[in-house]
Amino acid sequence: MAQLEAQDLAQAVVDRMADCADPRFKQVMTSLVKHAHAFVQDVQLTPQEWMTAIQFLTATGKMCDEKRQEFILLSDTLGISMLVVAIEQAKGAAAHKARSGVDSPTEATVQGPFYWEGAPELELGADIGAGNSGEPCYYHGRVTDLAGKPLARCAVDVWSGDGEGFYDMQKGEDAGMALRARFYTDADGNYRFWSIKPSFYPVPADGPVGGMLHRMGRHPNRPGHMHMMLSAPGHERLTTHIFVSDSPYIDSDAVFGVRNSLIVDFDAHPAGKAPDGRTLDTPFHSAKYDFRLVASA
């Protein structure tokens, strides 16, 4: 047979897909193989380094369970998750602009590893922060389409860590849900709820990805943010955060998720009457953010 030399190996792998019945899969794998081989050639990867990589990937897989997704964390910390989000958003925005001439949907960001399916559906205005550490914060705003038409009955999933930056999923096997809920916008597209002002926090750094970050000389912190996922009938689902403008690490998010348009000033208020009529005996914050969703194609 024709002997394969190092520089021919990538093409040989690609050629082996002659009988691949899925053109998109073939396209993706062709690009993956070429880039992976180019990387190995570029750095002249040694057998010892290759084995380190095998062991890293294996440990990363072993770390994954129902509440921990170390491969998502790896993708997040290498900026790949945000890249996928940005590409998808650009496609949606471009498609919309082609249809309407308008180009202003709310920006998306990473989902992160702490979304937990099945959070309680609560009435607008409910307080999901009570009983958790952190200063109270009132969140409110409106959900519209790109023309400004209010979207009623839009599902608004919200989740965050507590005032120390810990999510419910990080609090041991038996810990239940906390600081997460689903709300539905009212007839005018408004949403409102109480939670806490989220703290910055480190991504889980006790696994292989934490070791990688340490060796890269990087901190593992994310600036404070409230996760929000919006789903309205006839519109594309939006997964995003609102970021706390005065949070540490707002300029160096460990997962590269910050978008300027998602940075929000959290207003500080003394104890007393809140915007929704409630009276608080401690200082509190408020954060207002309006969302604009893209109609489904």
Place this chain on the structure above:
Amino acid sequence: MAQLEAQDLAQAVVDRMADCADPRFKQVMTSLVKHAHAFVQDVQLTPQEWMTAIQFLTATGKMCDEKRQEFILLSDTLGISMLVVAIEQAKGAAAHKARSGVDSPTEATVQGPFYWEGAPELELGADIGAGNSGEPCYYHGRVTDLAGKPLARCAVDVWSGDGEGFYDMQKGEDAGMALRARFYTDADGNYRFWSIKPSFYPVPADGPVGGMLHRMGRHPNRPGHMHMMLSAPGHERLTTHIFVSDSPYIDSDAVFGVRNSLIVDFDAHPAGKAPDGRTLDTPFHSAKYDFRLVASA
């Protein structure tokens, strides 16, 4: 902050390594990040495809245990293992040629996932094939340095599947070692042992990598081969195979490991007297291969 757009994300990840204390790690990760982002951009990877990749990698990690290394299998089937071997061999050969003007070490190939530490040390001429399926085969040859000087007491680790292509490690949790041993060359650098003529076989295809191969339209088979790993004092360890020249799949090894110089004719013999004086009552084969090792740098 300066907002990161999709095309800036890779550089932002690289810039975050400003405090990395390990120049080689920084070099490797910089290349990895740039190639990974270029791949995602190239194919405009969708969120659904990204999630499929996350699930694939997670399942690949979960499949790994003491006797199964699915990430090595992934690397093997994408030609990456062989690329790393080829790069390493080229470095060793180039270094040797620079010193001696000679360039003819025995070629290396992939180790594969079936090496099992601690195989029994046996006397030269022992039969490790008896009791296993497959036609008997007598293996013999000489180990020398590149100048042709015999290397005595060179450890020769050998392992293979049986006549149906199954390795001991694939035969259930309680199965012990079979068809593997360590021999040492005699004072003239000679080795000899009996085993079976190895069959072609499929790499383990019941896991995520098997699913990938199926979707790529590829067969999972390797041509028949005897694994051999040689370690002589003062010389670089050589991990290689000898391939059965008339085996199916010799032109389409699923892990791209075949080298022309490693293809060996297995001579067929009728029942009767063997080269080592033993008398067989069944037909048998013989395979002769001489190895040339590179002196340590």
